[in-house]
Amino acid sequence: MAQCSVVQGETQRQQADKRLEYAKFRRAMTLVVTAVSMTPLLLLSAVLYFNYHAVYESKVIDHLEAVVERHALAIDEFLFERRQNVHMQVDSYPYEQLRDETLLYDRLRKMQSNYSNDYVDLGLVDENGLQMAYAGPFRLLQADYGTAEWFRQAIAEERYISDVFSGMRGAPHFIVTAQGHRTDGRAFVLRATIDFAHFNERVRHIRMGTTGLAFLINRHGEFQTGLRPDEIVDREALARIIGINFAEGVPVHLEKTNAQNQAMIYVAYPLKIKDWILVFQQDKHDAFEHLYSAQLISVSVLLLGGLAIIGTALALIRRMVQRISVAEQDQEVLQKQVVETGKLAAIGELAAGIAHEINNPLAIMVEHAGWIGDLMKAENTAAMKGYPEMDNSLREIEIQGRRCKEITHKLLSFARRTDSRVQETQLNDLIEEVIEVSAQKARYGNTTINLELDPALPVVRISPTEMQQVLLNLVNNAIDAMNKEAGAITIRTRSEDAWAVIEVEDNGQGIPEANMARIFEPFYTTKPVGKGTGLGLSICYGIIDKSGGTINVSSTVGVGTTFTVRLPVLPAVPAAPAVEA
């Protein structure tokens, strides 16, 4: 048993080596296949990703710029109209008429109804900044704007729009003015206040996504429109925007990460009528939401596709390697079989040579013994005391000579057939020949071989040499399986339907259940190293299978084993039925 485990350990180590080799091969193949299939995919993905990214980003920016420009133009137009409205009043009415608050109120109402409710009030301011006439909800008659920043600019320019400021009324607003001249040449200013809330709404309704918002700043970065408390604008970004040297009618965009570490996109557009800048700000993530979701999808597809490729490669290569290993094993078996057959043929030839060489001296010996016998007949043998003994000895030489002759002739006839030509073969004769050869080995193993041959067994088509090999293997295995005093092997033949059946039964140690499934596997052996190749039964299986037959085994540990070979009786069945064992 110890020897058995040594053999199995050896085989296991060889198998482990093989497995390692195959695993290496598999890994290399997987790597190559994966690399080959993934590289173009990744390259394509990268190219598409960057191109798409760039195109989409520029589209989004273009779109934002277009929107901002459109709104900026609208605001420009709005401011232009307001300025025109105010200027028209100055053109239409002289200073004296405008001092009449009734007219001023009338004009205010007209402007409010004709244009919009943006107008809050109208005021006439003389060259010293004193409000000479006023129409509106506040009590601002005689208000002195002489020191106000806007007045200083308004009195100097024909048309003027102020920044947003709180001024005297304590509410944010801005002023649109038009300059006029009295008959005596002194300048005056007609000012209209624009409702900040309305104006603010105009700008604030430019919204996009969830984070997009628009606002106006002046060149100092001061807000001209309001923000909700939750809306944060990055001061540094504003500083950069007012630092931009804008070309006429060209929107500018920039990206900056704010203090909250959010990437923001800014699109700035300078107004034409006033030195204000319309700024649109949006979280980059929000602006490129579609792009990012598309990216997410493509990355997921890429990942899943990559996984699928790797998985498929793994599965395919596993199958391929399995096939290769099976093919390799088959080939190895075939090779061993060829070697075994060749060996058998060589041994046969050698045996034939030896048998022949022995035969000649044997013949001479026998002839000489015969000659002595002949000579003795001519003598007066009655007088010889030892003649009966001598006669006995001569006869014995003759008998033993004949025995030798039989042995050499058997050897010759056995060894003669080394070809694998299929021919009609009588199995009974073949069995008897094989037994003659194996009988000696059996005798040494204290084993008797019994034959129960069916004389009516039909012939089968098989190579006698190969069938000899099968029978020899089975009988030798049976002899080897004996580990008791009186082993007995019984070989039976019988015909069963269209089958010729050979049973080789022994009363040896039997085959353990665990080994049963593997006994026909090549290289599987429980014999000690050097004693068995593990090929005997697999070669038997191969030969019988090729001949369209089946070979089965049934065994009980401690009781014995029976191998059953079934061969198709003529005509041969080409397809081999499945083997049950």
Added chain:
Amino acid sequence: MSMAKILLIDDEASFLEVLSKRLETRNLTIATALSGEAGLKILAKDHAVDVVILDVKMPGLDGIETLQMIKKNFPLVEVVMLTGHATVETAIEGMKLGAFDYLMKPCDIDLLVQKVQEAKEKKIKHEEKIVQAQMKEITGRMA
């Protein structure tokens, strides 16, 4: 008077020697040759040889070749083949080429003598037939 004149052809001198002695004691006249070539020479000189006992396996001219030569040149001489091989094929081939019979070495001496006698009888019958045919021819010509 000798039963028949035998030519033994075998490459083993010892075998030739003992077998010829044994056959001589059995009332046969023996000539021996150690090879096919030597055997053919003897046949060419000595027309009294009735039967050739021929070993199949020999160096030089082997048994089959020698048999062919004998049958070609001396068709009336009968040949008994002795073979060390149990090759039925060789025996069959020999028979086809006109050998009278074959025996396997080592052979039983009595069996061998019996075969020789049969061969000799066959040869005598054969010769008689030839004589008869010749006589018929002569008588026919006369008539």
